[in-house]
Amino acid sequence: MTDFRPPVADLAYALTHVVGYDRVAELPGFEHADLDTATEILEEVGGFMAEVVAPTNRAGDLEGARLNPDGTVTTPTGFKEAYAAYVEAGWGSVPLPEAFGGGDFPRAIGLAIQELTMEANMAFSLAPLLTQGAIEALLHYGSEEQKQAWLPKMVSGEWAGTMNLTEPHAGSDVGALTTKAVKRPDGTYGITGQKIFITFGDHDLSDQIVHLVLARTPDAPAGTKGISCFIVPKFLMNDDGSIGERNGVHTVGVEHKMGIHGSPTCVLSYEDATGYLIGDENLGMRIMFVMMNSARVSVGTQGLAVAERAYQQSLEYATGRIQGRAIGATQDSPIIEFPDVRRMLMTQKSYIAALRRMMLLNAVQVDISTHHPDAATRARADEIVGLLTPICKSFGSDLGNELTSLALQIHGGMGFIEETGAAQHYRDVRIAAIYEGTNGIQAADLVGRKLGVRNGASFLEFIATMRELDGELADAGDEFASIRAQLSTSLDMLEQTTAWMLSTGQSDPNSVLSGSSPYLRIWGLVVGGWLLAKSALAARELDGDAIAATQLPMARFYAEQLLPAVAGLVPAATAGSRDxxxxxxxALGDVVARRGARV
Amino acid sequence: MTDFRPPVADLAYALTHVVGYDRVAELPGFEHADLDTATEILEEVGGFMAEVVAPTNRAGDLEGARLNPDGTVTTPTGFKEAYAAYVEAGWGSVPLPEAFGGGDFPRAIGLAIQELTMEANMAFSLAPLLTQGAIEALLHYGSEEQKQAWLPKMVSGEWAGTMNLTEPHAGSDVGALTTKAVKRPDGTYGITGQKIFITFGDHDLSDQIVHLVLARTPDAPAGTKGISCFIVPKFLMNDDGSIGERNGVHTVGVEHKMGIHGSPTCVLSYEDATGYLIGDENLGMRIMFVMMNSARVSVGTQGLAVAERAYQQSLEYATGRIQGRAIGATQDSPIIEFPDVRRMLMTQKSYIAALRRMMLLNAVQVDISTHHPDAATRARADEIVGLLTPICKSFGSDLGNELTSLALQIHGGMGFIEETGAAQHYRDVRIAAIYEGTNGIQAADLVGRKLGVRNGASFLEFIATMRELDGELADAGDEFASIRAQLSTSLDMLEQTTAWMLSTGQSDPNSVLSGSSPYLRIWGLVVGGWLLAKSALAARELDGDAIAATQLPMARFYAEQLLPAVAGLVPAATAGSRDxxxxxxxALGDVVARRGARV
Structure with a gap:
């Protein structure tokens, strides 16, 4: 056991009172997923994560996954048992189609389950996360035969999945990949090449691993247009459905990373491995984006989840650590009584609440975009998902770094000692700003692909939606006055900056890209402030609810002390590319040019 | 060899053209320390660090310092040889008194040497740094006999020094320490207790280690007023000056830390160890502050130094890594051509330049405060040191975390792989925001001790000094217009926030403490912007100088895109304590209270 306390109550509060889960539960196909049922599941998942998965987190860090001399990969102590229990309980299948053994629950509930898994053990959570990405690609683009062959055991979790994109010279530029796929007479393909940074690329958690591999057929067009996607199982399947001989894929390395040691990040070598084409040739990028878009919100959620775990630990430390005497105190005080420690706690707590609401809002929009009967509503929800996804990914992972740093800081010197565990959170979460598209790529996606949707109308309509809260805030009286004022000012700045982006974009795309990261951060800050304001408004009618009682102070702290950062970011967002x-x-390396020179 | 390039040219530029080193070189006692001589020394030091010390950095991280079964501590491969060469070259003694074998150079040059050492290997640099702190305490408070006995070999570096403050229940609250010092008939004291987090508390670099230990005599007053400071050598000295038998101090543990693995952080057990009182009983806190104040600027410099090393690495990576195609490019581009990567590089470069100028300014003021013939000038310099020290420590170490994170980010996935080395910088520098007084303690010091000096006049006069640049910026024309405007706006905000702090302080100290960290950050941002503006103004008359050529673009980027953050911080600085x-x-732990509860 650890002292991890699954934040199920706040998840339920956010779903019920902030992001409109009731709309999802009314959608055709989700009738069984009413809030009571969903909350019950989350409570069970929370308990499972606290009891079974969370205790593996520390051993995972200390031992790490390892490559054995025989080429097999062993996960840390406890991972195998925890994964078996996870499969047995069926948590991974909850949001997946009933046709393949899933629970047909909404994405919103699936994401909440992911959050709880990530809080328990981020490294461990990557195995089911990558499997789910592979499942989604197969659901969208696989043939009926492929779905029947692979999905049931992937949905149950008995088989794991991976995503094989990166190669040494093809990271952010996926189009540069060179892995070859040569068609064979029997319709399968021979896959040859080397892939790096493959999360859970090999392990001992499951009997079979289903790799989805991007590769290039001999006559394919250059760049991203010539990429195809293949199923390449670790073991070939016999005709009777039993697992056959080893396919031509081997692990040649497991990376030594700064964090998530429990997750084996593999270098995989493919040597004429048998692959099965998904969809048609040259559809690879489209398939990849299906995997990526869902994964990006999940990665943002990692930032939130690890921050939550670290926050809980820092709060406990701050409550117990007696050190010095606070102003007005008559005896030595726990450090939680010192204002600057309070600032670090409130900053963590309110950003975490904002992020949780943002991730769930995104997931709710995914559910609407896939299940709403009205095509226009689906289309608009899809636009909102497109807008929110890069924000969730970057803002969530950037804050993951910043908030775990605050949690570590609260521990003082103990935070730097590995035994305390605070440092692990700080190290683990650092990858989230990098993988599934670096945060710079997300910002470029925001201004490059998403901003132009309907010539900016998608963004402007979302800003208008956020402005609609103003009337309710006005009616809510003095207690909400500062929230209303700050939100209104920030929305003005967001709108003006968006207008600048739109007017600059056509003529000077480099200037828009130059401001893209600060612009994304502005979005994150404003959406977070809007959601916390909604959350606080909803709380007024929930007397006696512990979560509700904290919403107004949190929303006010955020509005008064965090949201004003928007004003500091606008100049950078709109400065253009000159500087x-x-x-x-x-010149950037002037110290280089001047080495040894005298001034 | 590594690819570390010592930034000697920028150090020389900053000393000459920004922080007024000429004033220092004119002071009585520093006549030999003219700029040409000082620069020559820095060039030699830079070369030494690049060739001898920098190559030990990676092994230091991989191997770490270790406690052997026999209780001895071994430093990583190469440290011993590098330290012997460092002592042989005499770099540590350059800023120390000639009377004890030093070079009598100004603190400004000593700090520049420290920066170069920290860039080469932060963990290694701590051995001479702590020795220097112990030397300064002895110089100020030791008896003549003590100075003669201990200082010559400490100044040369043959003997190392340590600072023993922290105990398990006495971290930020030093006054809570319980280590006992019992006076013996021969005038020595028997020291008994346990100290933790002792940097280079034991090692194999030197024959002798001179511990300065804070302890409490039996009848001492409670709290900080009852602390005394003792010299407790690892080995007792024989009457003939040779090293005698082992004293009663033993290493019972070496911490497993997130970074600076090469630096042994020890748990030391004192069992009736022989100690020699420094000064009088109960003077310990005053002596500690002598050590601490100098160390705090050095710790800020660590943030700068590790950021510089990481920046160099990220610049090299960005120049060589080909990935995708920048806008307007006709072939694949190095990632340095992408605007968001540029933003990360420019952010690093301009903050590093600002920090270097800030640290050196502080050191120059130290030199004026100790060597100027005019008492009033000395007193004012001392006030400025008091103001700048917490800013240098916190702003420098916070930026150390933020900038090494940007350097890591530029590496993409490679940044998270330990072999790349980017992660080590990120892990190493994280301690700087914690030790020598956490950054929260620094902020409390800024508003609690320093702001009140002459009822705020010290701060307001410094702001007025910064405002004096306005005329020169106005005369400098259009190129400096945005710098002038932003600096002026930021100075207004700093002044208004300071006025709020002064008017609130007496009646509501908790509100002042609540805003202390954002207030300190505002100070750091503004002082940095002012120094870069000075730097750019000076550059106008230095045609053909590579460093000079970069100052205006850097100062403009900083003023237009980083300095505006001040506006985002003012509300938090002045929000008071309510939120x-x-x-x-x-309530902060509402997820706890609600565990398993239904909403």
């Missing part, structure tokens, strides 16, 4: 390109590489 | 204390510990 960024004023110095060339030599 | 921070609105939730009690139970």
């Amino acid at each position: 960024l390109f004023a110095l060339d590489a030599d | 921070l204390f609105a939730l009690d510990a139970d």
